Amino acid sequence: MPDVYLIDGTYELFRHYYAVPRARDAQGREVGAVRGVLTSILTMINHGVTHLGVATDHVIESFRNELWPGYKTGEGIDPDLYAQFPLLEHALEALGVVVWPMIEFEADDALAAAAEQLARTAAVDRVVICTPDKDLAQSVRGTRVVQMIRRTREMRDEAGVVKRFGVRPASIPDYLALVGDASDGYPGLPGWGAKSTAAVLSKFGRLESIPDDPAAWGVNAASPGALARTLKKDRELAFLFRDLATLRTDMHLFDAVDDLRWTGPTPSFAALAAELEAAQPSTRG
Secondary structure, three states, rough: EEEEEEEHHHHHHHHOOOOOOEEEOOOOOHHHHHHHHHHHHHHHHHHOOOOEEEEOOOOOOOOOOHOOOOOOOOOOOHHHHHHHHHHHHHHHHOOOOEEEEEOOOOHHHHHHHHHHHHHHHHHHHHEEOOOOOOOHHHHHOOOOEEEEOOOOOEEEEEEHHHHOOOOHHHHHHHHHHHHHHHHEEEEEOOOOOOHHHHHHHHOOOOOOHHOOOOHHOOOOOOHHHHHHHHHHHOHHHHHHHHHHHHHOOOOOOOOOOHHHOOOOOOOOOHHHHHHHHEEEEEEOO
């Protein structure tokens, strides 16, 4: 049975944009990051990965922007980076890799949905979600669905999630609701730091299970009275942040595991690869 690798294409594009030299093709387009991602994916395949899918943010905004006005947008993204999003999707499809471009939802939602579907499939040995994003920790299941931080090669199973965050995967949305997620644009609740949040949620699991009376907590948290008052005052806001952090898995992305098997590049890939290879070094503006 194969391992299936689910790759955060948006993260990979950002990572390579700031890590590899710039290059422009014959049309004047910046293509260095796309070239870097393709090289990275091909390296995975050459090292034995047989089944994979890549999720991308076809647009940065999603339904979450309607829920919280401060949620992340495409504002401030370098135009040379932004312009490579559709090119990356086209290049991966030409390579013969399954791509899920997200519009209403986010790439993270697609990764979570695919992981959940694969976890229910007996024909899969292990699901490896390739992203460092904290919210994907909620999709980890035992040693069957794991998270891989490719930059450091760290593989994080359920025990690894508990070691990193102090809570089990099911509590990750509640954890992020309280501590916030700056990369996604929501602040959490005042005073709820990582250690106190982990201490409380490791015992109670979900926001609604936390007693109003801090005397009933019985955990080592800083200023439990103040934390309890904040949670009582901002409980609805915490539920909103949890909704933002909860990945949507009710989407159908593929029919069978073999849909994700890489069988080689399409006929159009050779010309595209040659064009990317011929791109000339450029400097950052």
